[in-house]
Amino acid sequence: MKILGVGSGAREHAIAKKLSLSIYNPKIYWIGENKNPGIVRICMKSGGEFIQGSTTDPEVVSSTAKRFNVDFVFIGPEEPNFHAVPDHLERLKIPCIGANRSVALIEMSKAEMRRLQWEYDIPGKLLFQTFKSAEEAYLVLEKYADSLTWLQNVALKPARQAGGKGVKVVEDRQIYLHEEKQKFKSKHVSWLEGYMRGYGDIEDKILVEENVWGPEYTLQCFTDGTTVLGMPMVQDNKNAHEFDIGTETGGMGSISGPGMCLPFLTIREYEDSIRIIGKMVSAIQDKTGKRYHGVVAGQMMLTEVEGPTIIEMYSRLGDPEALNVLHTLKTDLVEVCLAIIDERLSKIRLEFEDKAVVVKAIAPKGYPDNRSLAIGHPVAVDEAKVSEIGCELFWASCNLHEDGRITTAGSRLVEILAEGETLPVASAQIEKAIPYVKLTDGWGLFHRSDIGSEALLKRREELAERVRRLYLYRVEKGTVGKRVDWLPGVGKVDPVSILKNGLRR
Amino acid sequence: MPGIIGFYPFGEGRENWDASRFLYYGLTALQGRGEACTSIALLESESKKINIYKDNTHVEEFYKRLSENKVRGFIGIGQVSPNEDDGLIEVKEPIRLVLAGDGKPGYQGNRVEAFYKLAQRLSTLLTEREDPLDAATQIIKEAGIGFSFVALTEREEMICCRDPFGVKPLEVGAVGFDLGIVSSESAALDVVGAVHSGPIQAGECVVFDPLSIRRRNIPNSESRAYCAFEYVYLARVDSLLNDMPIYNVRERIGEILAEEKEAEGDVVIGIPETALPFALGYSNKTSIPVKLGFMRTGRHIRSALKPTQFERIMGVQLKLNPIKAAVDGKDIILIDDSVVRGNTLKNTVLNLRRKGAKRVHVRVGSPAIISHCPFGTEVPPIDELIGRALSEEEIAEIIGADSFAYLSIEGLLKAIGLPRDRLCLGCFTSEYPNKEVRK
Ligand SMILES: Nc1ncnc2c1ncn2[C@@H]1O[C@H](COP(=O)(O)OP(=O)(O)OP(=O)(O)O)[C@@H](O)[C@H]1O
Ligand code: SF4
Ligand SMILES: [Mg+2]
Numbered sequence: 001m002k003i004l005g006v007g008s009g010a011r012e013h014a015i016a017k018k019l020s021l022s023i024y025n026p027k028i029y030w031i032g033e034n035k036n037p038g039i040v041r042i043c044m045k046s047g048g049e050f051i052q053g054s055t056t057d058p059e060v061v062s063s064t065a066k067r068f069n070v071d072f073v074f075i076g077p078e079e080p081n082f083h084a085v086p087d088h089l090e091r092l093k094i095p096c097i098g099a100n101r102s103v104a105l106i107e108m109s110k111a112e113m114r115r116l117q118w119e120y121d122i123p124g125k126l127l128f129q130t131f132k133s134a135e136e137a138y139l140v141l142e143k144y145a146d147s148l149t150w151l152q153n154v155a156l157k158p159a160r161q162a163g164g165k166g167v168k169v170v171e172d173r174q175i176y177l178h179e180e181k182q183k184f185k186s187k188h189v190s191w192l193e194g195y196m197r198g199y200g201d202i203e204d205k206i207l208v209e210e211n212v213w214g215p216e217y218t219l220q221c222f223t224d225g226t227t228v229l230g231m232p233m234v235q236d237n238k239n240a241h242e243f244d245i246g247t248e249t250g251g252m253g254s255i256s257g258p259g260m261c262l263p264f265l266t267i268r269e270y271e272d273s274i275r276i277i278g279k280m281v282s283a284i285q286d287k288t289g290k291r292y293h294g295v296v297a298g299q300m301m302l303t304e305v306e307g308p309t310i311i312e313m314y315s316r317l318g319d320p321e322a323l324n325v326l327h328t329l330k331t332d333l334v335e336v337c338l339a340i341i342d343e344r345l346s347k348i349r350l351e352f353e354d355k356a357v358v359v360k361a362i363a364p365k366g367y368p369d370n371r372s373l374a375i376g377h378p379v380a381v382d383e384a385k386v387s388e389i390g391c392e393l394f395w396a397s398c399n400l401h402e403d404g405r406i407t408t409a410g411s412r413l414v415e416i417l418a419e420g421e422t423l424p425v426a427s428a429q430i431e432k433a434i435p436y437v438k439l440t441d442g443w444g445l446f447h448r449s450d451i452g453s454e455a456l457l458k459r460r461e462e463l464a465e466r467v468r469r470l471y472l473y474r475v476e477k478g479t480v481g482k483r484v485d486w487l488p489g490v491g492k493v494d495p496v497s498i499l500k501n502g503l504r505r
Numbered sequence: 506m507p508g509i510i511g512f513y514p515f516g517e518g519r520e521n522w523d524a525s526r527f528l529y530y531g532l533t534a535l536q537g538r539g540e541a542c543t544s545i546a547l548l549e550s551e552s553k554k555i556n557i558y559k560d561n562t563h564v565e566e567f568y569k570r571l572s573e574n575k576v577r578g579f580i581g582i583g584q585v586s587p588n589e590d591d592g593l594i595e596v597k598e599p600i601r602l603v604l605a606g607d608g609k610p611g612y613q614g615n616r617v618e619a620f621y622k623l624a625q626r627l628s629t630l631l632t633e634r635e636d637p638l639d640a641a642t643q644i645i646k647e648a649g650i651g652f653s654f655v656a657l658t659e660r661e662e663m664i665c666c667r668d669p670f671g672v673k674p675l676e677v678g679a680v681g682f683d684l685g686i687v688s689s690e691s692a693a694l695d696v697v698g699a700v701h702s703g704p705i706q707a708g709e710c711v712v713f714d715p716l717s718i719r720r721r722n723i724p725n726s727e728s729r730a731y732c733a734f735e736y737v738y739l740a741r742v743d744s745l746l747n748d749m750p751i752y753n754v755r756e757r758i759g760e761i762l763a764e765e766k767e768a769e770g771d772v773v774i775g776i777p778e779t780a781l782p783f784a785l786g787y788s789n790k791t792s793i794p795v796k797l798g799f800m801r802t803g804r805h806i807r808s809a810l811k812p813t814q815f816e817r818i819m820g821v822q823l824k825l826n827p828i829k830a831a832v833d834g835k836d837i838i839l840i841d842d843s844v845v846r847g848n849t850l851k852n853t854v855l856n857l858r859r860k861g862a863k864r865v866h867v868r869v870g871s872p873a874i875i876s877h878c879p880f881g882t883e884v885p886p887i888d889e890l891i892g893r894a895l896s897e898e899e900i901a902e903i904i905g906a907d908s909f910a911y912l913s914i915e916g917l918l919k920a921i922g923l924p925r926d927r928l929c930l931g932c933f934t935s936e937y938p939n940k941e942v943r944k
Contacts, residue, residue: 169681174698180526184683187518240515241718242711243677243702245685247516365716369516373716442635446717455703 001026004065006055007076008032010396010415011319016042018326022334029068034409038395055080058088065094081315082108095341099315102288107315111159111204120283124276124309127210127495134193137206141185148485148495153211156188158196159204164250166195212303214467215460218321219273220297227345228278232260234321237451249368253360253451255423256324264464273308293340304470320359320415328353355419358426358452361412362437365444371410377443379406382436391433392417427452506739506882507586508535509605511655511687513663513713520550524581527697532564532583534693539585543567544592546603547578555603559592582657596624599632604656607689608673609881611649616881623648637662638719641710645723651880655687663713670730671707672880672929690744730929730938736921737871738843757920758870759786766910768866770838774798779842783870796831833861843871847891851904867906872914876935
């Protein structure tokens, strides 16, 4: 058997590894923009090959697949989906694990995702409004106390999935700090307008969303369009720095287990979340008439108003979340892929080891805001030492050169994984491995020591409990999803029907 | 016991933040820790220079005067202190830095002098060590115990350290994807709209730079000597200290007071503000109703720590007017937070009687203060401390109360929920944590 993988981050390293461990003993071929040393090694060992090339050019990917005559293609990241790589492969009758462009819209357009959710009345919704320019957005935001309450406390986002960048969460509840916050909102919508100029494939530019609070989690699933099979819940950590401070990143590390739920979430919340994701899959298939083959994931939050709530959808595995679930997956991954291709996923039982797993990313300073500073630094990693400590290392954003040197490529450099009986044990294990990842030119690296720690877990637990109490009270009262507001000079208004009327128009 | 705060933005457009607004509200929230001197330092985005502003006044007045200057800066630190001329400390060379400190490090001299030495040493270490985290770790190893500080350098680093025993507090919070805030108390984080992340640990240093936050604990930093006076008096009741809600401690103190030295009375009255939760705890335990006994006039002044006696008497009379309807014809259990010299209480008891109170039993929510504080808390000279000189019976007689009792040390430990060897109880016991003895 031969498989072609697409993408070159740590997520893809983990996928390559898992595929290579299959009883089918496949030859692993891969295509990626950066030469990922981990993937290169797996390809070599399996008798396959690593090709450096564009992952978003359907021609390049499909010709590579044909050249090696692979049995199927596994797509790691989202951009190939957005660029119709799976569609192209499908047309050439090359099976593919990857959401085609039509269904991947649930990830590509955060605005379309919300519209779909409201149109099909799927639980876990948030109020939202889209704008085509900064000015348009600002006119609404500056009304502040004269507009709906939710428009004062918002998440400001690029309307398109834009590489895990550009989201700002602005709570504007302290009237004495309002001026500051208002200035910030205005600056950010202008920034978003500029940023979105780089993306011509979507009409909406700026998404303003109701601000919510609660514990976040990612629920990743395999789907063949009919069956949706869930994997263990994972929690990523988005803030770049310790103490949950700082810029939004692609994810600085993730925790999962033991078991299918995170320690601070319940089985009922798991099941509700799976149902929501299932409905999203049905809805997008219904809307587009296209089948969904591959991975679908909900990046979710337990919130007061809606309970399990979609923050955004993924049309692929998360990074770093993929590492957690693939590590404990006992079922043969190739077997799962074949079942998706043949649309017989209902016959598969996904099994996972009952372990706590922690992943931490190590990034060069400059990530994520000043990537030019983070590029091109020579890397020295003592992989033997890392595995001696009992950790596993996955290569992420880096380049392997002809002469064997490795340099940073600007994003997260490596991701280190450890398992344990508990999350804090696994977290402490990784800390021991951190010193064995270095840059030899003296440039700094950073990671988050607090991910999976006792202290952080306790905070997450407290947060979850506070939200759950409120949510369950709403369940009891029958007020889930209900928002009421009062506009001076207008009177009592229902933001939900305002939104629905807007969508109907 | 000053209040200190640091403000540090991250990400796209970080230069646009106006740190002084956040410092203003944060410092206002910390004002219970001192209001004789306010100072802030702001790092300006274009020049990358730090400007320092200091004044011997409270926060509101400080900012009123400040608004005439055009102050700007996107990173900043601030301090409020109970003593005049005790503002931010500046070192010009080798690396220019400004420091806000709570407590007192183990260098010679008074608080300001000791922190000056620390700041100077830190500046030197920052040039000697390539990694500022190494410099900060070295400072923690060298500077003894009893301090927390936040330092801002002109290289755009914000360096935060807590001594190896964690005597003085230091808490961290975050706002969105943008701001990191460090403060003596978690309540100040709430006030500026930050989410409280938790404490900086004893012996831990945290270094903020434009591209990262890094932290490190000195090895074997297992010893603790959390300041007990923080729990009973200094910290705000809406703060969390070392993960423990102050409110819980204070309510428990009230309950324990009731257990230890029960008094007969018709109403429980707490002296605002600090003793109110004690009174609630006492009332919960005994089912004796709690009443609002006083109305305050003027700004809240923390009376145990005001400098001169004259001011204290003036302060209390202006401040606390007993509510006649609540006390007239009643036997009163009067709860106060601490007794330093006894004058305040003497006046309060007298005022209550003149409004018609019959019996007045005084209970104090802390053990007697009998000794000085080596870590910067202003305790009056030993010969002025009434609890050191006199028995409870004698004090009752002097202040004109029908009975008088302190919380016991054991009661205090029980209320805080920590064993004796995890706390500093120095001003209550005259036994101090010692780096050599405690390992
Ligand atoms: N409505 C909201 N209320 C509160 N916080 C939110 C909201 N929307 C997003 N966030 C926060 O911002 C983060 C990023 O948002 P989102 O996932 O939509 O953006 P992204 O840039 O696509 O992220 P990713 O890196 O996952 O691709 C979320 O993980 C969450 O912490
Ligand atoms: S001596 Fe008193 S005030 Fe000083 S640190 Fe110890 S307990 Fe706190
Ligand atoms: Mg996301």
